[in-house]
Amino acid sequence: MIVKILPSAGNNFHGVQYNDKKINNGKGELMLMKNFPSFINENSKPQEVRDYLKTISKSNRVKNPQFHTVISTKFLAHSKDELTNVAEDFMQEMGYGNQPYIVVFHDDTENNHVHIVTTRVDKTSGKKIKDSYEKLKSQKALSLVLEKQFGKNNQTEIEKLLKYKFGSLKQLELLLERSGFKFTQNKKDENAYDILKNGVCEKTINGNQIVFSSPKNDQRSKQLKAILSKYKNLHSGKVFQVEDTRRQEGMLPEEKQNKNWKPKIEFESELQKKLRDTFGLDVVFHFIEGKMPFGYSLIDHKTGTVYKGSDLLKMKDLFEFTNDVIDKRLFESIKDYTIPNEKTKQILLKFLNMNNPQSELKDFMLFNLKKLKPKEQYNTIRLDVRKYLKTQNSGSIRLIKGDDEKLYVIHTQKHFVGELQSLIGEKEYQHFLNPNYNEEFFTKHNNENPGNQLSKSINNLIFEFSKSSNVGKDPAEEEFRKRRKKKRS
Numbered sequence: 001m002i003v004k005i006l007p008s009a010g011n012n013f014h015g016v017q018y019n020d021k022k023i024n025n026g027k028g029e030l031m032l033m034k035n036f037p038s039f040i041n042e043n044s045k046p047q048e049v050r051d052y053l054k055t056i057s058k059s060n061r062v063k064n065p066q067f068h069t070v071i072s073t074k075f076l077a078h079s080k081d082e083l084t085n086v087a088e089d090f091m092q093e094m095g096y097g098n099q100p101y102i103v104v105f106h107d108d109t110e111n112n113h114v115h116i117v118t119t120r121v122d123k124t125s126g127k128k129i130k131d132s133y134e135k136l137k138s139q140k141a142l143s144l145v146l147e148k149q150f151g152k153n154n155q156t157e158i159e160k161l162l163k164y165k166f167g168s169l170k171q172l173e174l175l176l177e178r179s180g181f182k183f184t185q186n187k188k189d190e191n192a193y194d195i196l197k198n199g200v201c202e203k204t205i206n207g208n209q210i211v212f213s214s215p216k217n218d219q220r221s222k223q224l225k226a227i228l229s230k231y232k233n234l235h236s237g238k239v240f241q242v243e244d245t246r247r248q249e250g251m252l253p254e255e256k257q258n259k260n261w262k263p264k265i266e267f268e269s270e271l272q273k274k275l276r277d278t279f280g281l282d283v284v285f286h287f288i289e290g291k292m293p294f295g296y297s298l299i300d301h302k303t304g305t306v307y308k309g310s311d312l313l314k315m316k317d318l319f320e321f322t323n324d325v326i327d328k329r330l331f332e333s334i335k336d337y338t339i340p341n342e343k344t345k346q347i348l349l350k351f352l353n354m355n356n357p358q359s360e361l362k363d364f365m366l367f368n369l370k371k372l373k374p375k376e377q378y379n380t381i382r383l384d385v386r387k388y389l390k391t392q393n394s395g396s397i398r399l400i401k402g403d404d405e406k407l408y409v410i411h412t413q414k415h416f417v418g419e420l421q422s423l424i425g426e427k428e429y430q431h432f433l434n435p436n437y438n439e440e441f442f443t444k445h446n447n448e449n450p451g452n453q454l455s456k457s458i459n460n461l462i463f464e465f466s467k468s469s470n471v472g473k474d475p476a477e478e479e480f481r482k483r484r485k486k487k488r489s
Contacts, residue, residue: 102116231274239293
């Protein structure tokens with residue numbers, strides 16, 4: 001779960017209008033309206049809400065009183081009610097608990113998220129609420145809320161990682177980094193090290209407290225060699241580069257940001273994902289900027305051990321490196337698609353390349369994930385598809401005819417690709433192909449090719465690969481992009 005504070009834009013509280021448009025378009029839902037007077041409620045017009053916020057925000061010292069933030073979870077990991085509860089506690093931690101604010105849930109992207117809009121001017125005193133290092137403060141606030149609500153405790157996680165077996169400071173640094181922490185030397189004590197999370201120091205340890213151990217040639221290493229030898233023949237070892245172009249220091253004030261910042265680079269393959277998902281083995285490559293990896297480490301989360309890769313199997317015997325590059329955001333959105341077979345893989349690949357022509361995705365970048373979606377999520381997908389067939393309002397649904405004349409469904413929000421017929425059932429499928437369908441018709445024509453029966457109206461529902469469409473774009477990110485562009489100009 002992440003939090004982003006959107007840039008302020010004057011004193012007109014456009015965030016209220018933005019979220020109201022989402023609600024009117026069926027892409028948003030008002031979840032909470034708190035600390036407003038009785039004459040301002042869920043039935044009030046957006047302009048009335050904006051006027052009230054502007055009235056209590058009049059201050060010569062505050063030019064941009066709007067506080068507009070987004071809390072987002074990875075894909076559908078948390079429901080709208082869970083996100084609303086997080087938002088409410090988050091506002092309390094940020095010092096806005098008594099301020100009038102709205103929480104609006106959005107489901108127009110692949111990541112469930114809520115927008116929060118309030119004012120930085122205290123409604124009682126008329127003074128500005130302290131916002132020094134606001135972005136950094138928001139990371140700490142969210143961390144506290146997640147610990148409170150879901151038991152996600154950074155201190156506990158750090159203590160667990162420090163108990164792993166590792167042979168050097170570099171391996172410890174790698175281990176912490178893979179879990180979202182940063183390991184750095186303390187500025188005041190050269191013998192101490194700080195462990196940070198989103199810019200916040202979570203723990204300081206003395207170098208003398210760190211215990212090193214060498215797991216080379218232990219019993220577990222023999223088991224790992226056998227696993228690697230087997231699975232390298234079952235899954236693609238073609239490695240491609242994943243580039244994260246988002247600013248890593250986004251939580252710091254602009255004057256504190258590193259001007260020499262460069263994109264974060266990782267290397268991925270289907271074999272790595274399979275080892276992670278099945279055995280808890282995290283393969284991490286070592287490389288110098290601009291060059292291919294020269295080695296790798298393997299983190300065994302099952303036994304809590306970090307291995308030097310070459311002590312297990314030589315890197316060249318496991319992986320084949322390519323020059324292909326994919327954006328981190330795109331990679332995160334496609335790596336968990338359910339891909340049951342090669343036909344659906346090619347359908348999805350062709351669709352993604354039409355929507356992301358700059359990426360030039362290759363088939364080995366799509367991992368053959370055959371695991372079925374949870375029943376509840378699968379049923380939601382079925383409902384979404386049925387709604388699409390009736391309303392012809394695409395949203396996150398795309399209907400595609402393959403080379404085999406079968407119709408396929410791609411759900412860009414829930415990362416699903418599969419045959420339409422198996423998704424909605426044969427009767428509904430035949431009825432879709434022929435609105436006048438009945439049992440007698442089906443009995444008579446069940447051996448005919450249904451692809452020849454598609455009417456003009458049905459063809460209008462089918463995605464044309466010659467067209468490009470915008471899918472999966474986070475409106476918050478779009479707003480950031482537009483404002484950055486405006487600022488530069």
